[in-house]
Amino acid sequence: MKIFYKQILNLELWHDYFLGQQNPPSLPLANYEISEMLALVPTTNCQQVLKNLRWIFRLQPHGGSIFASVEEVKPDDSKTNFPTQIPVDRPYRLTFWLVVRDRYFANFTNLPLTAPRHQIYYFSNQSGNQGHALFLTQPLPVYASNTNYHLGQLVTHNNQTLEALRDRTNVTIVPDANDWDILPSSQYVSELDSLPQQEASRMYTIPEANPGDRFRFTLVDANEQETFALEVVAANKHISGNAIAVSLNFQNQIPGCYQLCLNNIQVDKFILYEQAIAHNAFALVEIVLNQNLVAPAFSLLKFQDGKTLIQPKTYVIRFKNRATHWRYRYEKPHGFTKDKLPDFELKDDKTYFSKRPQGLLRQPKRLFTDGKDQRLPAPGVMLIKPERQIDPETEKEAIAIFSDVHL
Secondary structure, rough: OOOEEEEEEEEEEEEEEHHOOOOOOOOOOOOOOOOOOEEEOOOOOHHHHHHHHHHEEEOOOOOEEEEEEEEEOOOOOOOOOEEEEEOOOOOOOEEEEEEEEEOOOOEEHHHHHHOOOOEEEEEEEOOEOOOOOOOOOOOOOOOOOEEOOOOOEEEEEEEEEEEEEEEEEOOOOOOOOEEEEEEEOOHHHHHHHEEEEOOOOEEEEEEEEEEEEEEEEEEEOOOEEEEEEEEEEEOOOOOOOOEEEEEOOOOOOEEEEEEEEOOOOOOOOEOOHHHHHHHEEEEEEEEEEEEEOHHHHHHOOEOOOEEEEEEOOEEEEOEEOEEEEEEEEEOOOOOOOHHHOOEEEEOOOOOOEEEOOOOOOOOOOOOOOOOOOOOOOOOOOOOOEEEEEEOOOOOEEEEEEEEEEEE
């Protein structure tokens, strides 16, 4: 019997630091390789699911791909109507750790320089975030007036993506160009994609209970299936109105996104992780194989005439490059006056920096010139420093991020 494999999933990792902030309808694959910096690692459970379905995961320069074992079809059948050899007759989850292998990743990626403790990023095909690609990230918020925005925050406005250049409250209905960098419309990883990470055991405190009260704890996974249940009854000797501390053990649960419910009401949402990889994992990618829960545009499978047909898809996770003030430091006085440096703020006789933050790129599109029209080098990604500065417009102290170049 012949064995045929067809690609069912292509998972692409885009990063604007390497791609140059372009607006591609699809990834320009030529000469683009990110696998040395960002690697997809199937979880132990995912490896078993793939094996049972006769699917194969392969790392690619741009991310990873999954190939499904399919039945041979007649020549007149549509190219996409390939039934899987093993029917996908129940919900599955494919989970992958996204591991960062570059120590300077945070420096050139538009995310918090210091990640909150016990948080992890989460990407899923249940996001429903569809634009010029099928994004696994949460949709960016829409710009709104009278809203406080922080440095680097991304929003959408009039079919464009905007990046905040400073911390401030925007009061205008139309974004002020002095406060925002305007980019082509796209979707990016943001803080909205971050969730708490949970170890295999935890304590949960019920704030108030009476003798005989019953409390039922459950875990619900991304397939909306209950995977854990524990019932607790307050003892007859319990003092009415006092709290109860309950020990919860999730030892046998597979990694993924879960809702913790108490008496059918969600009280927490988190990512359950494997201890062995937790310290290296930047994110968890969860692909749900459930046609009833996944939007049709994102669904990899279609059930027809008792068979499971593959619907090959390309999912995208896109990272925005960080924008910084490019700061030039001299060992001796540079001798330039303010009128000779129109693109810069003159800090002192040995230092000046760009007025507007500039996106860091592996191959910069633009280079500054000094007061003698000599071309200045672009900064690297190693010397990144957040500092408190006085905003010249608001005259208030705010955080700014600098990239230092020593001349």
